[in-house]
Amino acid sequence: MTIPADTKQKAAGRFQVLRLVARNKLALAAVMFLMLVVLCAIFGPWLMGNLIDKPNFRARNMAPFSLAQGWAYVLGADTLGRSLLARLIVGAQNTLGIALFAVFFSMVIGGFLGLIAGYSRGLLSSVILRVADIVMSFPSLLLALIVLFSLGPSVTNLIIVLAVTRIPIYLRTTRAEVLEVRERMFVSAAMALGAGHMRIVFRHIAPIVLPTLVTIGAIDFATVVLAESSLSFLGLGIQAPEFTWGAMVATGRGYLSNAWWIAFWPGLAILLTTLSLNILSNWWRTYADPQQRWRIELARSKKGIPEKRT
Amino acid sequence: MTASHLPTAHLLEVKDLTVDFLSLGGAFRATNGVSFHVDAGETLVILGESGSGKSVSASAIMGLIDTPPGEICSGTITYRGKNLDDCGVEERRDLNGKKIAMIFQDPLSHLNPVYPIGWQMAEVFSAHGVATGAEARTRAIDILGRVGIPEPEKRIDQYPHQFSGGQRQRIMIGMAIALRPEILIADEPTTALDVSVQAQILDLLKKLQVEDGLAIIMITHDLEVAASMADRVIVMNSGRIVEEGEARAVFENPQHSYTRTLINALPHDTADGGGRRSTAEIGKPILEVKDLNKFYGLASGFFGKNAQLHAVKDLSFSVAKGETIGIVGESGSGKSTVARVLLRLNEVSSGEALFHGRDIFQMDAKELLAFRRKVQMVFQDPYSSMNPRMTIFDIVSEPWRIHKDILDKPRWRDRVIELLGLVGLKPEHADRYPHQFSGGQRQRIAIARALACELELIVCDEAVSALDVSVQVQVIDLLAQLRDRLGLAYIFITHDLPIVRHFADRIIVMKSGAIVEHARTEDIFSNPQHAYTRQLMNATPRPKWETAPAAVSLPA
Numbered sequence: 001m002t003i004p005a006d007t008k009q010k011a012a013g014r015f016q017v018l019r020l021v022a023r024n025k026l027a028l029a030a031v032m033f034l035m036l037v038v039l040c041a042i043f044g045p046w047l048m049g050n051l052i053d054k055p056n057f058r059a060r061n062m063a064p065f066s067l068a069q070g071w072a073y074v075l076g077a078d079t080l081g082r083s084l085l086a087r088l089i090v091g092a093q094n095t096l097g098i099a100l101f102a103v104f105f106s107m108v109i110g111g112f113l114g115l116i117a118g119y120s121r122g123l124l125s126s127v128i129l130r131v132a133d134i135v136m137s138f139p140s141l142l143l144a145l146i147v148l149f150s151l152g153p154s155v156t157n158l159i160i161v162l163a164v165t166r167i168p169i170y171l172r173t174t175r176a177e178v179l180e181v182r183e184r185m186f187v188s189a190a191m192a193l194g195a196g197h198m199r200i201v202f203r204h205i206a207p208i209v210l211p212t213l214v215t216i217g218a219i220d221f222a223t224v225v226l227a228e229s230s231l232s233f234l235g236l237g238i239q240a241p242e243f244t245w246g247a248m249v250a251t252g253r254g255y256l257s258n259a260w261w262i263a264f265w266p267g268l269a270i271l272l273t274t275l276s277l278n279i280l281s282n283w284w285r286t287y288a289d290p291q292q293r294w295r296i297e298l299a300r301s302k303k304g305i306p307e308k309r310t
Numbered sequence: 311m312t313a314s315h316l317p318t319a320h321l322l323e324v325k326d327l328t329v330d331f332l333s334l335g336g337a338f339r340a341t342n343g344v345s346f347h348v349d350a351g352e353t354l355v356i357l358g359e360s361g362s363g364k365s366v367s368a369s370a371i372m373g374l375i376d377t378p379p380g381e382i383c384s385g386t387i388t389y390r391g392k393n394l395d396d397c398g399v400e401e402r403r404d405l406n407g408k409k410i411a412m413i414f415q416d417p418l419s420h421l422n423p424v425y426p427i428g429w430q431m432a433e434v435f436s437a438h439g440v441a442t443g444a445e446a447r448t449r450a451i452d453i454l455g456r457v458g459i460p461e462p463e464k465r466i467d468q469y470p471h472q473f474s475g476g477q478r479q480r481i482m483i484g485m486a487i488a489l490r491p492e493i494l495i496a497d498e499p500t501t502a503l504d505v506s507v508q509a510q511i512l513d514l515l516k517k518l519q520v521e522d523g524l525a526i527i528m529i530t531h532d533l534e535v536a537a538s539m540a541d542r543v544i545v546m547n548s549g550r551i552v553e554e555g556e557a558r559a560v561f562e563n564p565q566h567s568y569t570r571t572l573i574n575a576l577p578h579d580t581a582d583g584g585g586r587r588s589t590a591e592i593g594k595p596i597l598e599v600k601d602l603n604k605f606y607g608l609a610s611g612f613f614g615k616n617a618q619l620h621a622v623k624d625l626s627f628s629v630a631k632g633e634t635i636g637i638v639g640e641s642g643s644g645k646s647t648v649a650r651v652l653l654r655l656n657e658v659s660s661g662e663a664l665f666h667g668r669d670i671f672q673m674d675a676k677e678l679l680a681f682r683r684k685v686q687m688v689f690q691d692p693y694s695s696m697n698p699r700m701t702i703f704d705i706v707s708e709p710w711r712i713h714k715d716i717l718d719k720p721r722w723r724d725r726v727i728e729l730l731g732l733v734g735l736k737p738e739h740a741d742r743y744p745h746q747f748s749g750g751q752r753q754r755i756a757i758a759r760a761l762a763c764e765l766e767l768i769v770c771d772e773a774v775s776a777l778d779v780s781v782q783v784q785v786i787d788l789l790a791q792l793r794d795r796l797g798l799a800y801i802f803i804t805h806d807l808p809i810v811r812h813f814a815d816r817i818i819v820m821k822s823g824a825i826v827e828h829a830r831t832e833d834i835f836s837n838p839q840h841a842y843t844r845q846l847m848n849a850t851p852r853p854k855w856e857t858a859p860a861a862v863s864l865p866a
Contacts, residue, residue: 186694186695189759192682203697207697289698291745
């Protein structure tokens with residue numbers, strides 16, 4: 001999910017994919033940023049884990065771009081004088097972990113239910129849709145509050161709640177696309193060949209719907225990060241001393257007038273991560289469509305087109 | 311009607327048009343220095359096979375070429391002396407539809423499936439600010455009537471999928487002529503239509519031309535259509551104009567060798583054709599259809615009465631090994647329904663079809679799977695009958711993925727290449743995607759996929775209708791060859807009577823779901839019994855210079 005471009009590639013094409021990504025400057029920047037974030041998420045706690053909860057009262061609310069307290073404080077410090085850089089790097093793990101799992105589960109479950117709801121026309125389809133309607137019509141934050149309050153706040157519960165509230169979006173989108181795709185002639189052709197329902201749904205319909213889902217997932221990533229931060233803000237999300245970027249934004253909000261950097265840096269990190277995912281998912285959608293792929297393959301030689309006709 | 315200050319200017323003139331399409335393998339020159347013009351009240355036919363650049367020329371007039379991948383390298387298009395390149399986007403949009411209208415080849419993909427057709431037609435009026443609301447609706451009904459849709463008041467609220475292919479094309483034509491344009495560009499408008507409908511549409515176009523002084527640019531690969539419409543003809547091949555001139559001169563005395571090839575590809579009227587009829591001994595019947603009936607529910611309103619369409623009425627016939635049955639009928643005759651019902655893609659209403667003595671409609675899942683190895687279908691539209699995200703290898707090998715015991719996986723690749731060879735394609739085609747092939751090639755791929763099973767019977771539903779004449783001949787030759795080599799039987803469903811003439815052993819003529827005539831091919835052609843059969847045979851368009859010697863005089 002972190003690098004959607006790699007999720008559905010045959011081994012043989014892997015290097016070609018990387019080469020094509022490298023050709024597009026924007027996609028390359030997105031890949032590099034996401035790789036950096038992933039590295040932070042993996043190695044961050046090990047590298048800078050001791051800095052995140054070490055108060056340094058000389059550095060309280062320290063402004064960024066100063067090396068007076070050492071390079072760890074280059075992005076400034078929060079109200080307790082903790083290094084923002086260290087907290088950003090370490091916070092990547094919780095943030096990415098929660099958001100990726102939540103997005104992944106809602107996408108898989110929503111997509112799967114959407115395939116069923118779109119493909120079967122019976123009672124099952126109606127039941128799935130009505131349940132999705134109920135989830136959708138219920139304010140998601142309220143639902144989250146109730147569930148977390150009764151189950152108790154924990155990372156697992158948080159992921160479940162975030163995933164459940166986002167499922168209907170994937171479900172509805174998938175169903176709408178399936179309804180269109182299932183009427184296409186190649187589905188009839190597959191039926192005439194004797195293909196079973198599973199084959200038709202997963203080999204013929206799902207690959208056409210998937211790029212849309214991945215694109216929505218990339219956009220939804222930011223929503224999930226922010227939803228998680230508002231839950232944390234209410235004390236039902238992640239519990240201190242654990243923290244995420246969203247929680248950092250939430251705590252920094254109160255100091256925007258005198259120490260903007262506390263909220264700004266985690267906000268920027270969320271923005272850049274979402275943007276990168278977006279760029280990459282867009283790129284992948286083009287790549288995954290055989291009829292569009294030439295756009296990527298052609299980008300190499302913008303003006304160097306041979307004059308001879310083939 | 312020509313511009314007053316420029317008496318010599320043509321209504322529309324295209325000069326030296328060169329368009330490239332960029333692709334991975336380099337630039338493809340779609341048209342190369344193409345020049346033509348058209349005047350009010352005249353019909354210019356651009357004749358050529360697929361890939362000849364005829365559609366690109368027309369798209370350029372409408373400004374419909376996507377850049378990239380397209381690139382207009384040179385050329386000017388002038389309408390009433392005004393260079394269209396100088397027009398702004400707004401101006402151009404206003405011109406399109408109002409003054410220059412276009413009818414497209416594929417009526418299915420140019421109607422929005424989620425709106426009733428009445429809404430879509432009314433939009434033509436409201437988009438150009440001509441009429442709105444009830445008035446637009448009245449006009450839309452009026453136009454539907456003009457293009458030959460029965461009961462327009464009732465059908466205006468139906469959706470595109472509720473119309474047959476022919477009717478959808480009529481609707482498209484209706485939308486194009488709705489604003490009474492000066493120039494009508496018709497890109498293969500009648501290719502997918504019934505002969506009798508085709509004749510009506512061509513007549514309609516001619517009528518409009520006389521009434522409104524319409525200039526028509528007609529793009530077609532069909533020589534008969536071209537001859538019946540054209541005042542002047544341009545013949546294109548590989549992006550170049552190879553011949554141009556007065557229609558009669560071009561058709562009766564073609565100068566260029568390519569034009570002569572095209573004219574020779576026409577199915578000839580000789581009595582005993584190219585010998586494509588089966589040579590094998592006709593064996594025992596493998597499929598016996600008895601009293602087949604199929605109803606479709608029409609309007610299933612909550613409180614309304616359930617109207618029913620009797621799509622197939624008491625159909626009975628049999629197919630023997632090595633035999634070809636042609637089912638001929640116009641759109642709406644229920645011939646495609648027969649195919650879909652026989653393959654259990656749609657449920658039957660009543661009747662039985664015995665395949666080797668076993669009723670297809672009573673088969674359980676396991677028997678059905680076995681049945682689907684023996685019987686395959688080749689669909690009408692080679693553009694949509696293949697999954698666009700699968701490679702040719704995946705498409706052709708899919709039967710083996712479904713029926714696991716036909717072939718071991720390691721041998722798939724060799725067998726796919728062998729099958730591609732059998733249908734005249736190259737081994738390296740296996741790793742390409744369907745959109746990289748022409749219509750004829752795609753139909754060959756569909757046939758290769760069908761052959762991947764252990765086939766006994768192929769149901770071809772309009773399998774060659776969307777192809778160029780010369781390609782049609784090739785595909786039918788291929789089918790005939792395969793039949794003789796592999797002992798296949800065919801049910802060949804088509805609207806085009808001449809096509810089956812040299813291919814089918816017996817012909818069933820269907821009208822409104824019922825058989826009107828069922829006889830051996832020779833008997834049908836030499837001595838048609840039913841009036842409808844005779845009507846079908848006489849519907850082939852006749853050259854304009856024979857039917858109306860002094861109909862439209864060319865402006866000087």
